[in-house]
Amino acid sequence: MIFGSVERLRETLVWVCERVPFYRERLAAAGVDPARVDPESLRRVPVLRKADLVQSQREQPPFGELLAVGREHFASLHTSPGPIFIPRIAEERGGTPALVEEIEAMGVRPGDIAHVTLNYHIMPGGLRIHRAFEESGCLVINGGVGNTEMQVKVARAWGATVYAGTPSFLRQIGVVAREMGLEPRRDLPYRLGFSTAEKLTPELRAELGEIFAIELFDHIGEAQIGPVAGECRAHQGMHLSKTDLLFEFLDPLSGEPAVPGGIGELVATHLGRRGLPLVRYAPGDAYRLLDGACPCGNAAPRVEFFGQVGAIRKIKGVLVHPIAVAELVGRFPGLGSCQLVVEHRKGESFERATLRVAVDDPALSEPERRAALATEVARAARGALLIGVDVELCTPADIPAAAAGPAFAEAIVERASGEGR
Numbered sequence: 204m205i206f207g208s209v210e211r212l213r214e215t216l217v218w219v220c221e222r223v224p225f226y227r228e229r230l231a232a233a234g235v236d237p238a239r240v241d242p243e244s245l246r247r248v249p250v251l252r253k254a255d256l257v258q259s260q261r262e263q264p265p266f267g268e269l270l271a272v273g274r275e276h277f278a279s280l281h282t283s284p285g286p287i288f289i290p291r292i293a294e295e296r297g298g299t300p301a302l303v304e305e306i307e308a309m310g311v312r313p314g315d316i317a318h319v320t321l322n323y324h325i326m327p328g329g330l331r332i333h334r335a336f337e338e339s340g341c342l343v344i345n346g347g348v349g350n351t352e353m354q355v356k357v358a359r360a361w362g363a364t365v366y367a368g369t370p371s372f373l374r375q376i377g378v379v380a381r382e383m384g385l386e387p388r389r390d391l392p393y394r395l396g397f398s399t400a401e402k403l404t405p406e407l408r409a410e411l412g413e414i415f416a417i418e419l420f421d422h423i424g425e426a427q428i429g430p431v432a433g434e435c436r437a438h439q440g441m442h443l444s445k446t447d448l449l450f451e452f453l454d455p456l457s458g459e460p461a462v463p464g465g466i467g468e469l470v471a472t473h474l475g476r477r478g479l480p481l482v483r484y485a486p487g488d489a490y491r492l493l494d495g496a497c498p499c500g501n502a503a504p505r506v507e508f509f510g511q512v513g514a515i516r517k518i519k520g521v522l523v524h525p526i527a528v529a530e531l532v533g534r535f536p537g538l539g540s541c542q543l544v545v546e547h548r549k550g551e552s553f554e555r556a557t558l559r560v561a562v563d564d565p566a567l568s569e570p571e572r573r574a575a576l577a578t579e580v581a582r583a584a585r586g587a588l589l590i591g592v593d594v595e596l597c598t599p600a601d602i603p604a605a606a607a608g609p610a611f612a613e614a615i616v617e618r619a620s621g622e623g624r
């Protein structure tokens with residue numbers, strides 16, 4: 204899937220290629236004319252990874268070779284872990300327009316009082332969201348992180364109606380408020396919450412709704428590229444905004460555009476003028492593309508964060524992505540976490556791969572049903588992963604937690620010959 208304005212992409216790339224030799228050469232080598240680029244030809248431009256950006260900045264400190272303007276034009280400087288230095292020019296609103304759209308979709312009104320508890324230090328997140336709430340007509344409190352007791356006092360004194368920050372810190376505010384003898388529902392009138400920088404699980408959403416009578420909206424963004432997607436009042440996935448970025452979601456294995464219902468790795472290109480423009484930047488994140496129309500009426504595609512794509516391994520000569528494995532297992536009701544074990548036995552020239560899958564549903568304990576299920580999973584694996592695997596059904600405790608997304612650190616492990624389990 205590709206989403207965003209091709210016209211703005213062309214304008215942006217013409218501007219970028221006039222100013223940044225790195226991109227001018229990169230597009231020329233790919234045979235891409237910035238004034239005529241289309242989604243198809245854009246895919247010939249090599250992807251820029253976070254490691255490339257870090258390396259570029261290390262080799263040519265501090266900003267690397269991607270700058271579009273001289274440093275005298277910078278208005279502010281953000282930094283993200285790496286470190287990656289992100290200069291912002293004065294005319295660049297750095298993701299603010301997309302955030303303003305999201306804030307509006309939440310039902311925030313001018314006059315709402317927004318309490319921002321993201322980090323304002325060094326990183327871009329806090330200021331970015333602060334500016335967006337200001338532009339939305341809110342009175343904004345620069346809470347920042349920590350100092351929970353002070354945050355409770357300030358939020359209460361001002362009657363903050365909107366919370367912005369991590370869901371776990373909101374819970375902490377509830378805990379501390381009660382320790383201070385307050386009742387969150389009565390004393391902290393938050394009605395809407397912008398949840399970011401952490402997974403908002405259904406349990407946490409329900410718990411926070413109980414504590415504060417707050418309606419939470421999930422959001423996902425990334426330090427370099429800015430806001431990616433945010434929830435609407437239908438709460439059925441997060442909508443992309445085409446205001447600041449052109450999105451490509453590509454199949455992690457084939458590189459072809461992913462289709463609705465499938466999983467795609469995000470490759471984003473900044474639209475508009477930026478101090479450090481990013482063209483085809485891939486932070487290493489995969490999203491599930493949701494199928495069908497949203498009841499809210501917004502036609503922009505919806506996504507869910509799926510996991511990081513860094514864990515791809517070559518097995519039997521074929522690239523296997525843990526995301527593809529998890530997706531395949533997810534098709535079978537009653538099956539849970541999984542791990543792929545690759546084995547090299549002495550004297551054998553080929554690798555063996557065993558897919559270990561945890562059975563969550565006690566109804567699947569009957570030996571005959573288990574055997575049939577294992578056969579079905581193996582057949583599906585051959586179709587989805589293009590390699591033959593043995594399937595071993597086990598209990599949830601047998602699969603290490605690190606095998607799960609988003610990191611998939613132990614999703615695919617190798618075992619040498621003779622090693623016991």
Ligand SMILES: [Zn+2]
Nearest residue numbers: 435437497499
């Ligand atoms: Zn919607």
